[in-house]
Amino acid sequence: MRTAAGHGDRTAGPSAADRRRAKVISLAARLFDQHGYASVSMEQIASAADIAKPTLYHYFRGKDEILRGIHETFIDLLLDRQDERLRLGLSPADLLLGAMTDVFGLMETHRGHVRVFFEHHRELPPAVREEIRLKRDRYQEQIRAAITAGVEAGQFRDVDADAATLAVFGICNWAYQWWRPGSGADPALTAQKMWDLVIRGLASPESRSTAGRS
Template sequence: MKTVDRAARRRMSSTERRQQIVTRAAGLFDQSGYSNTTMDDIARDVGVAKPTLYHYFPSKDDILHAIHGEFIDLLIERHEARTETGLRPEQLLLEVMADILELMETHRGHVRVFFEHHRELPPEARGPIKEKRDRYERIVEDLIAAGIESGVFRAADAHLAALATFGMCNWAYQWYRPGGRLRSRELAYQFWNYLVYGLGTDQLTLPTPRATPPA
């Protein structure tokens, strides 16, 4: 088996090798934490010599940057692929939520790294990643604003609603485990339902906001 593995590794292109390193490293960061994982650990897990690993990624920070970039690019690319399908804003919002939650199953390590280790990014990488993060946040905010404009959502603060959407989805990986009662897409439907319809019934009486006392 090891001979077969070595032969398969030798046939890998540079792009495939880089992808393998990123994927394996994301898994290690998820299991052991970013700070506790060394380049030696990554080289051992991938099955390459340490100098070979450094050929593809000069440092662990560069791998971290690649994981962040791959994750946010996946989210943006999935959304952009749907923009010409004719889906309504509320349907696109559901798919956005499903994207984030489904990646908990397919890219769990990427999810943890993206949400927990952005502060460890090298300074030169923070700007480009932040731009992509901000772009994706605007995508979701614009979807909600479009829903408000079309009348399917009630008048609300679109920016705050977008933050609430991310708040529901982004940290679900902390407790979600594949094979549980709900699959990730089913969870997306539940979250979308809470966001769009809320928990209240017709019998619910909203509390009257208390006036803020003058300073």
């Protein structure tokens, strides 16, 4: 996983320092979700991580570096998983299903990361914000390319790929507003339902046939 939590050799596995940074990032994401980014102090983060405040500053120079780690953790997870699906040569429909399943699954396992990613992008330092924007753009292009490939293969009807991409993100990106982690709902099943709406729409086959004759 490529995150600000560590910059060591990925093949060698995370170091103890990497694991400590990742733990702090995860705990901070939870605090930011519960109390808001602006309201949480470095002292509160240190307390949640059960470390001294000077030790926290050894790993992160400020709260903005932790914020960067949260953003990078989230977008890198999405990119890594989608890159793997592309490597495996999955169909356009399966690429979309996988992407949607990722987001709903992360709302269950990385709730704080999701909220921070969508609500606190502007608080990133300008140079970091640009780095994250480039990753966001790459991920968005992957989804757009899947839709375009589906249209070209005849798997999807001829739609505007940009509008369809925004529709997919509109379904997924704001779901954290109503998704309740630990509610017992199945993230994968919810993603499947949302994907089915994207792929098949609301119209019944009969109504689509009638509309085509009108």
